[in-house]
Amino acid sequence: MMSTQLPLPELVGVVITLLFIASATLAFSKWSRLPFTVLLVVVGIALSQLAQNGPVVVQAALHPFAHFQFSAELIMLVLLPTLVFESAFNLDSRQLKQNLFPILALAVPGVLLSTFILGGLISLLTPLEFSTALILGAILSATDPVAVIALFKQLGAPERLTVIVEGESLFNDATAIVLTRILIAIALSGVFTANEVLSGTLNFLGVFLGGILVGWLAARIFGWLLSKVESDPLIEIQLTIVLAYAAFLLAEELFHVSGVMAAVAAGITMGGWGRTKISPSVSEQLSHLWEYFAYVANALIFLLVGLQVNLIALGGGFGYSAVGAGGHVTFPCGGGIRFIANSTLDEANHRHQSRLSACVVLGRIAWCGGFGLGDEPAATAI
Numbered sequence: 001m002m003s004t005q006l007p008l009p010e011l012v013g014v015v016i017t018l019l020f021i022a023s024a025t026l027a028f029s030k031w032s033r034l035p036f037t038v039l040l041v042v043v044g045i046a047l048s049q050l051a052q053n054g055p056v057v058v059q060a061a062l063h064p065f066a067h068f069q070f071s072a073e074l075i076m077l078v079l080l081p082t083l084v085f086e087s088a089f090n091l092d093s094r095q096l097k098q099n100l101f102p103i104l105a106l107a108v109p110g111v112l113l114s115t116f117i118l119g120g121l122i123s124l125l126t127p128l129e130f131s132t133a134l135i136l137g138a139i140l141s142a143t144d145p146v147a148v149i150a151l152f153k154q155l156g157a158p159e160r161l162t163v164i165v166e167g168e169s170l171f172n173d174a175t176a177i178v179l180t181r182i183l184i185a186i187a188l189s190g191v192f193t194a195n196e197v198l199s200g201t202l203n204f205l206g207v208f209l210g211g212i213l214v215g216w217l218a219a220r221i222f223g224w225l226l227s228k229v230e231s232d233p234l235i236e237i238q239l240t241i242v243l244a245y246a247a248f249l250l251a252e253e254l255f256h257v258s259g260v261m262a263a264v265a266a267g268i269t270m271g272g273w274g275r276t277k278i279s280p281s282v283s284e285q286l287s288h289l290w291e292y293f294a295y296v297a298n299a300l301i302f303l304l305v306g307l308q309v310n311l312i313a314l315g316g317g318f319g320y321s322a323v324g325a326g327g328h329v330t331f332p333c334g335g336g337i338r339f340i341a342n343s344t345l346d347e348a349n350h351r352h353q354s355r356l357s358a359c360v361v362l363g364r365i366a367w368c369g370g371f372g373l374g375d376e377p378a379a380t381a382i
Helices: 008-032 036-053 056-061 072-089 093-098 100-107 109-125 130-140 146-155 159-189 194-227 233-254 259-271 273-277 280-308 311-316 322-344 347-359 364-370
Strands: none
Touching (some): 036 280, 072 159, 072 280, 093 100, 100 109, 109 130, 159 259, 194 233, 194 273
């Protein structure tokens, strides 16, 4: 459930209000050229603080926001498949194939390197145990490319670089989510030995690759179904929506592999091979519709992230908080990511490589707030 404390009319009112606020924030973002997702988090924090600590009249008006809650299940099962599938579906499949090596090099080894560097430094700088610090390292390794892509468009960066950042972020987030789950399981077991690490590595590969297989098979089946439909927008659009969630849920609940990777694989397959099965008159409508779905999901997620941030706890415990540690070690870790980026991109894009390695860490600000990492028992918050 999104909220267990609000009556349904108030819940609907809050969601509608959040979407209106997101529209206003998007307009301001375009005018000011400030990152949309970061602005959403800031607005969410402001709403939360006004609802709790503002004047009495303001508190009364914003009362529903103070009691608005969301669960991890809402993010994972409702909003995340939409975001992941849309990003994968609208990627340039030709460019993706041509740049698959640098994308995967940044997304998989890059996330692992980032996780262990961040985890090691966080464990040195805070009282957190190494296993817990690794979980935080994996979370901080997830990136948000929205601000980066906007910056690249302003700079006139090559299309290839944009595709690499978008593709890397897509696989990066999937890798970070899978890795985080495995690290949490290891941390909860209380045992962190070489055997546990080996078992976790094999589990990671199985979950990661298994998710890709499930998503690919689901997309092939739905592509065949789409080929039997003769230019019917309602049916074709509905089948892609069912595909996104079916791939995710089948992978997670039936096969116990990565639902995120399944949605990624399904989106990439449907966005490439599957487009030939979609009626030409429907294809453009489909892209715009999925962009809107992703906008709504993105707006709700980052506004909810801001609403959940506890500034008092964040400020009071900053010296020992995981966020403080993450802030100190994120940019040193960028050196490792920069090395990978420079070694996988050719000389033609050399002048843009420093922008890529610097920008790839911009999206971590919102993720830190989203997980409530300012709370003192960081392991519990994670």
